[in-house]
Amino acid sequence: MAVLTFLLRFLPFLLFGRKERPSPVLDSLNKLLPSAIIAVLVVYCLKDMNFRRIDNFVPELIAVAVVALLHLWRRNNLISIGGGAVVYMLLVQLVF
Amino acid sequence: MKAELRYAVRQTLPVMIGYLFFGTAFGLMLQNIGYNFLWAMLASLVIYAGSMQFVLVSLLAGAFNLPAVILMTLTINSRHFFYGLPFLKKFREMGKAYLYMVFSLTDETYALLCSVWIPDHLDGKKVRFFIALFNHLYWITGSTLGALGGALLNIDLKGIEFTMTALFIVIFIEQWISATKITRVPAVVGLLCGLVLRLILGPDRFILPALIVTVTILLVLRPSLDRRSGEKEEEGSSVPSKR
Known part of the structure; x- marks a missing residue:
């Protein structure tokens, strides 16, 4: 398990890392890729939401909105993340 | 240090x-x-x-x-x-x-x-x-x-x-704010691919297909995105009053 995980992380370096100058395709892909992957990861974090059960999507939606609004308002990572997590914990523990 | x-x-x-x-x-x-x-x-x-x-x-x-x-x-x-x-x-x-x-x-x-x-x-x-x-x-x-x-x-x-x-x-959100219209395209592509494939394939097996489709779409869009972000930069530096 450890070996395979490391190999998966190492594979791109094996495949593309040797060249002195990365190809232009890879170069511009690397400018585009991070923001796309972060977006996929947001979906990945929320993958277990289930719209057929009210306690399984309402807390998530509210907490996501809280994080977004806090962040647009203060732009402080810790406030947005802390605030969102506290709201989510209160919702899943006390309300739903 | x-x-x-x-x-x-x-x-x-x-x-x-x-x-x-x-x-x-x-x-x-x-x-x-x-x-x-x-x-x-x-x-x-x-x-x-x-x-x-x-x-x-x-x-x-x-x-x-x-x-x-x-x-x-x-x-x-x-x-x-x-x-x-x-x-x-x-x-x-x-x-x-x-x-x-x-x-x-x-x-x-x-x-x-x-x-x-x-x-x-x-x-x-x-x-x-x-x-x-x-x-x-x-x-x-x-x-x-x-x-x-x-x-x-x-x-x-x-x-x-x-x-x-x-x-x-x-x-x-940070990346979205600091991006321009064109550099927001990858974020939208990633979000849509993630959502669509999550709905089709379910929570347990969508992540790899979603990433592969995202990369493929970005590879296809790349030439036009590159060109347009290049144009934008030139526009901004040489003819700022164009718009």
Whole structure:
């Protein structure tokens, strides 16, 4: 398990890392890729939401909105993340 | 050195909360099936892959089945293949730390390294290394503590896993704000591919197809995105009054 995980992380370096100058395709892909992957990861974090059960999507939606609004308002990572997590914990523990 | 350490601690604070919690949960589960804290520590030290380690617990609890281990690892962790791409050059420049940086590239470390802004007076290589190292240490600490005394923990922490989700949302918003119209295209592509494939394939097997489709679409769009962002820059510098 450890070996395979490391190999998966190492594979791109094996495949593309040797060249002195990365190809232009890879170069511009690397400018585009991070923001796309972060977006996929947001979906990945929320993958277990289930719209057929009210306690399984309402807390998530509210907490996501809280994080977004806090962040647009203060732009402080810790406030947005802390605030969102506290709201989510209160919702899943006390309300739903 | 001190300034870099402090900066890295601040940047990794959200991950610290999440990793300590998840690590504790992992340690506790491992302890429950009869492996003590040394095993939890060892697993977190050498495997260091969150969701994979929870699978490890269920695999250890049942009969050992090597093909299952291999298959599960490949399906769950194959997304990591994409994480190295932006860092091909940066990690190589880090000399001795190179292999460690590759090894420690988890979802959260990847996201932080992609988004971190390094002030001029700090050594970027050191900051990146400390970010990776601290995240790993939080994870190991959490697992060890969980195996040692997780059961003593009385506070209900249900829901604290949302710190990780919130971290990715914040990074997403930051990238969205700092992007231009054209550089927002990848974010939209990623979001749509993620959503569509999640709906079609379900929560357990959508991530790799979603990433592959995202990369494919970006490769197709790349020439036109490159051209248009080039035009935009020229426009901005030479004929600012055009619009």
